[in-house]
Amino acid sequence: MKKNFIYKLLTGVVLISGLSGCLKDNSQPDFTKNKPIIELPIGSSSGNEAANSIAASFTVSNTPADYFVWVNYAAPDANSKDVTITLSVDTAAVSQFNKVNGKSYTLLPTVGYTLASNKITIPAGARKVQFPVKINTAALDPTKTYAFPLTIVDGSGFTISANFARLITIISLKNKWDGVYTVTGTMTDAVNPAITGQYPHDMQLRTQGPNTDAIYDPSQNTFGHGILNGGAGSYYGSFSPLFTIDGASNKITAVVNYYGQPATNGRAAVLDASGVNAFTMSSDGSTPVSFKVKYIMTENGSNRTSFEETWTYKSAR
Known part of the structure; x- marks a missing residue:
């Protein structure tokens, strides 16, 4: 018993000495x-x-x-x-x-x-x-x-x-209208009744010039307008409305097709003058609150799809 006690005592002394040595270690760099x-x-x-x-x-x-x-x-x-x-x-x-x-x-x-x-x-x-x-x-x-x-x-x-x-x-x-929006509204396709509006739907306006923005659908990863075709998410090929906006009044003055007016598939965009077609801006005029717009997708010179939408600003892109 006495030997075991002495052994444990010596072991404890060695451990304490070792710890003391660590505390005195000066190997840390001097910044x-x-x-x-x-x-x-x-x-x-x-x-x-x-x-x-x-x-x-x-x-x-x-x-x-x-x-x-x-x-x-x-x-x-x-x-x-x-x-x-x-x-x-x-x-x-x-x-x-x-x-x-x-x-x-x-x-x-x-x-x-x-x-x-x-x-x-x-x-x-x-x-x-x-x-x-x-x-x-x-x-x-x-x-x-x-x-x-x-x-x-x-x-x-x-x-x-x-x-x-x-x-x-x-x-x-x-430009100041660029951003992420939640879109609600109505659309009617006169050619294919299986195509209906995809609302509400988050889409973006992406700057194309000081006073122009095109619709970009992140769910389709393309410049395009989201739709439902037979209930499934889709978009019109080679069609994305490109808005021209007056910097002073924040009114939408024109809509054309981002892919060409018309695009190779005959699709073009036309502003419907009966709509509000204007942005509501924040009190300092720097950030959109929302905008209302009416426009038509034509195909080979004939009206095909009419849109009446409200875009509510969600965030910067």
């Missing part, structure tokens, strides 16, 4: 000795040899949109003096990004942006600053997705981050 790094921070590195990316959308307007990219001074302590950072528009980065990620984004043309300078100063005592860019949306094609590539080329003597030196902003354009 206070890290050298400052200049970077364009985002959530995480792409990790695939292409630039990091971030998405941004802009409403099409004649007034250039303000956009900002953060530039970081990453260090344990704030900088003691002003640090001037130089950036460049790295066009080659877009080609590499598209190749690595299987994308086909269009390089943002020079008419699409304005830089006051390619330099930005992080003031003494600060850790980050916003690099300003003006996006000239009126000069761009709303049907395209653009890529705007920035790269840090000079860190004022400080180390430039290996993983966060390049940032590509993926730019999409929208």
Whole structure:
């Protein structure tokens, strides 16, 4: 018994000594000795040899949109003096990004942006600053997705981050009527009575120009108008109403077929002037509340399907 007691006592002493040794371990890195790094921070590195990316959308307007990219001074302590950072528009980065990620984004043309300078100063005592860019949306094609590539080329003597030196902003354009809507209403197909309205149904308006939007049905993954054919979800082939809207009055002034007027299958779209054909907007005029519209799908010159609908705004797309 006495031997067992001594053995247990010695074992406990050894364990306590081991724990004490762990508590005194100084192997953790000392981050206070890290050298400052200049970077364009985002959530995480792409990790695939292409630039990091971030998405941004802009409403099409004649007034250039303000956009900002953060530039970081990453260090344990704030900088003691002003640090001037130089950036460049790295066009080659877009080609590499598209190749690595299987994308086909269009390089943002020079008419699409304005830089006051390619330099930005992080003031003494600060850790980050916003690099300003003006996006000239009126000069761009709303049907395209653009890529705007920035790269840090000079860190004022400080180390430039290996993983966060390049940032590509993926730019999409929208007008103020663009969005997701819940559609209700009635439709009548004079040719095929088995085709009836699919209401209520969530569909989208997708920007095609500063004052034009086409119907996109996400359930069919296409520009088209959802219908029921014998009770099953479907859509009219090569037919998607493309609305023209007056920017001042928010009235729908015309409807044509997105696929051509007429499309190769003879289908076209015509606005029915007896409808309300107008948007109701939020109090500040920036966001739709709903719109009412009447229009007709013609086929080979004859009226085939009439629509009378209310579109209630649900969310941004």
